[in-house]
Amino acid sequence: xxxxxxxxxxxxxxxxxxxxxxxxxxxxxxxxxxVRMVRLPCTGRIDFMLLLQAFGHGADxxxxxxxxxxxxxxTAGNFHARRRWMVFRRLLDFMGVDLRRVIFSWVSAAExxxxxxxxxxxxxxxxxxxxxxxxxxxxxxxxxxxxVA
Amino acid sequence: xxxxxxxxxxxxxxxxxxxVIGYTAGSDAERARALFVRNGEQxxxxxxxxxxxxxxxxxxxxxxxxxxxxxxxVARTATxxxxxxxxxxxxxxxxxxxxxxxxxGQVVELPNFAAIExxxxxxxxxxxxxxxQELAKMEALPLEERWxxxxxxxxxxxxxxxxxxxxxxxxxxxxxxxxxxPQWIPVASDPLGNLxxxxxxxxxxxxxxxxxxxxxxxxPEKIRLDLLNRVAAQEVLTHFGAEPGYSTRKDYxxxxxxxxxKEEFIR
Numbered sequence: 509x510x511x512x513x514x515x516x517x518x519x520x521x522x523x524x525x526x527x528x529x530x531x532x533x534x535x536x537x538x539x540x541x542x543v544r545m546v547r548l549p550c551t552g553r554i555d556f557m558l559l560l561q562a563f564g565h566g567a568d569x570x571x572x573x574x575x576x577x578x579x580x581x582x583t584a585g586n587f588h589a590r591r592r593w594m595v596f597r598r599l600l601d602f603m604g605v606d607l608r609r610v611i612f613s614w615v616s617a618a619e620x621x622x623x624x625x626x627x628x629x630x631x632x633x634x635x636x637x638x639x640x641x642x643x644x645x646x647x648x649x650x651x652x653x654x655x656v657a
Numbered sequence: 658x659x660x661x662x663x664x665x666x667x668x669x670x671x672x673x674x675x676x677v678i679g680y681t682a683g684s685d686a687e688r689a690r691a692l693f694v695r696n697g698e699q700x701x702x703x704x705x706x707x708x709x710x711x712x713x714x715x716x717x718x719x720x721x722x723x724x725x726x727x728x729x730x731v732a733r734t735a736t737x738x739x740x741x742x743x744x745x746x747x748x749x750x751x752x753x754x755x756x757x758x759x760x761x762g763q764v765v766e767l768p769n770f771a772a773i774e775x776x777x778x779x780x781x782x783x784x785x786x787x788x789x790q791e792l793a794k795m796e797a798l799p800l801e802e803r804w805x806x807x808x809x810x811x812x813x814x815x816x817x818x819x820x821x822x823x824x825x826x827x828x829x830x831x832x833x834x835x836x837x838x839p840q841w842i843p844v845a846s847d848p849l850g851n852l853x854x855x856x857x858x859x860x861x862x863x864x865x866x867x868x869x870x871x872x873x874x875x876x877p878e879k880i881r882l883d884l885l886n887r888v889a890a891q892e893v894l895t896h897f898g899a900e901p902g903y904s905t906r907k908d909y910x911x912x913x914x915x916x917x918x919k920e921e922f923i924r
Contacts, residue, residue, distance in 0.1 A: 556860060557833075557841055557853065564849045577916060587914035590923070591897065595863045595911065597922060598892040599856065599885065602796065604804025613924040626924065642804060644848030 514569055514634040516543045516627070517562040519554045521574035523581040524616045531620030539624035540631035543571065550574065552585030556596045559610065564646045569609045569634035571626070576614040586614075608633065609640060658705050661731065664757065664764045665700040668729050674755055675726025678716055680709040691716065693725070705731070705759050712869040714739035715825035718748050729755040734780050735869030737773050738902025739825045742867055744770050745907050748828070770905050777903055784868075784887065792887060807852075813878035814851040816844065820858060820882050823875035826865050833857055855885065863889035864910035867902040 520526045526547045532539065548554055551574030562570050572593070580586045593612055601607050611630050615623045665677040681692035681702045689708040693716075694700055714736045716722045730736065737756055743749035756767040758776060767773045784792070795803065818834065821827040834842050834854060842857070843850035858872075859882075866886045873883040893899050896919060899910035 557857065560849075560853050560856060561841075564853070577920075584914060587916065587918070588912070590918055590920055591911055591914055592860075593923075594896055594918070594920075595889050595892050596860060599859055599863075599889055602803065602885070602888045603807040603852075603856070604800050604802070606800065607922075611924065612922060644852060646849055647843075647847060 512635060512638060514542050514631055514639070515567050516540075516569040516571060516631055516634060517567045518543050518545045518571040518573065518627070519558055519562075520545055520547060520571075520615075521551050521553075521581075521586075522547055522549050524575035524579060524614075525573040525623065527617035528615045528619050528623045531617065532623045533620075535620045537620060537624045539627045542631045543627050550580065550582050550585035551589035552580075552582065554589060556592065559596075561646075563609075563640060563643045566645060568637070568640045569611065569630055571611045571613065571630055573613040573615045573623075573626070576616055579616060605643070606637070606640065608637060658703070660762055660764050661705050661757065661759055662700045662703050664766075665694055665703055665729070666697045668755070669694065669697055669700070673727075674729040676722075677703070677729045677731070677757075678713050678722075679703045679731035679757075680705065680711070680713075683708070693722075695725070703731070709733070710870065710874055711823070712736050712739055712825050712871040714743065715823065715828075715871070717754060718743065718825075718828055727753070727755070729757055732756045732758050732767075733869070734758075734777065735867050735902075737767070737777055738867035739869065740773055741770060741777070741905055742826060742865060742902045744905040745901070745909065746826075746865075774904055782900070782903075784891075788887065792884065792891070795884065808848070810880050811851040811855055812848065814855065814880060815846050815878065816851070816854065817877060819875040819877060820872035823871040824862070825869070825871070826862060826867070827858070855880075855882065858882070859885040859889050862886055864893045864897070864899055865901050866890055 529545060554572055559570050574586050577586060597607060613626050615626065668674045669677060677694040679692050679694060680689040681704055683690040689704060691711060691713055692702055694703060712735055713730055717728065737758065740749060740754065740756060752769045756773055758765045758767060765776065767776055842853050868887060868890060870883045873881060876882060893910045897910040899908060
């Protein structure tokens with residue numbers, strides 16, 4: 509049987525982590541290909557629903573990353589996001605969701621190496637944890653696509 | 658109870674208020690229901706006892722109730738906190754409602770937010786020792802058991818949204834569950850959708866919930882929604898020092914921040 513390959517979804521902010529990941533690439537640093545990145549304007553824009561949806565669609569781990577505190581392009585987006593994550597994590601933990609699969613990080617546009625290391629660590633950790641089978645999945649047919657005219 | 662009925666009669670007869678929103682006997686011996694008293698005779702139907710738990714403040718912001726004219730509201734502690742939270746969220750003007758707090762057979766009239774604030778300052782705050790114990794017991798369980806408990810709880814959810822209807826602070830005209838382009842939360846009762854709905858509900862109330870317990874009371878499946886609210890409220894109190902519903906200061910914890918908020922979990 510082939511080794512389990514974890515699916516990791518990364519929700520990243522446009523200004524720091526996405527640029528940081530670009531730097532990883534231009535610096536020719538190799539990292540685990542298991543991560544799928546979703547670029548959003550700011551960590552403040554990352555609705556907690558997106559995280560639940562990612563797991564519901566079969567992710568085994570989720571990374572959320574943005575600018576370091578004080579570096580937000582929109583001044584305070586990441587500060588607001590941080591508060592929301594604190595409450596969200598506590599709530600999920602209380603409900604028995606495995607927080608080892610939800611990783612938060614600050615990666616700046618200059619930290620290409622940090623991004624590679626973060627992804628590698630997370631992928632290795634999630635690989636050890638195995639597929640997230642306990643989490644309920646979106647049923648077939650509920651996946652509604654919207655056609656834009 | 659007599660004092661409350663008497664007070665209601667006087668208020669209505671003097672024209673000080675147009676309607677008294679209180680409780681009356683419900684469909685069985687265990688339940689009370691809301692009563693809108695608009696004339697002196699109806700005041701005899703008003704009751705006040707342990708069954709009167711529903712948070713009546715939820716009615717205040719409904720257009721059909723606003724159309725009735727100035728209301729007096731029979732209020733528990735949580736109801737009073739709701740009124741102050743409404744003030745914070747610009748949902749209620751000062752002196753728009755006369756709150757009637759019943760304590761030791763006496764009816765205390767609280768005509769404005771300042772009076773409510775003063776009254777609440779004298780009331781016991783925070784979770785009762787039993788509630789604290791219940792939370793601690795739950796949090797001490799291993800991860801798998803917590804997951805098993807909540808999976809079993811949420812499996813029973815039928816998405817009737819009675820929790821939302823009963824909650825005085827769930828008043829958005831457009832709720833995320835009605836958004837269907839894209840459909841965030843499936844309409845049917847399914848494990849993922851039930852989890853999503855209940856997390857969303859608790860998150861949207863974090864830092865706003867006044868712990869009236871109306872959601873859990875309204876749930877036909879007796880899901881322990883109040884526990885989720887309390888855990889979020891505890892986090893907000895511990896880390897952000899906010900306890901909603903005790904003042905009219907505009908300090909919604911999740912719309913504010915401090916540069917030095919604790920962040921041990923962020924790598």
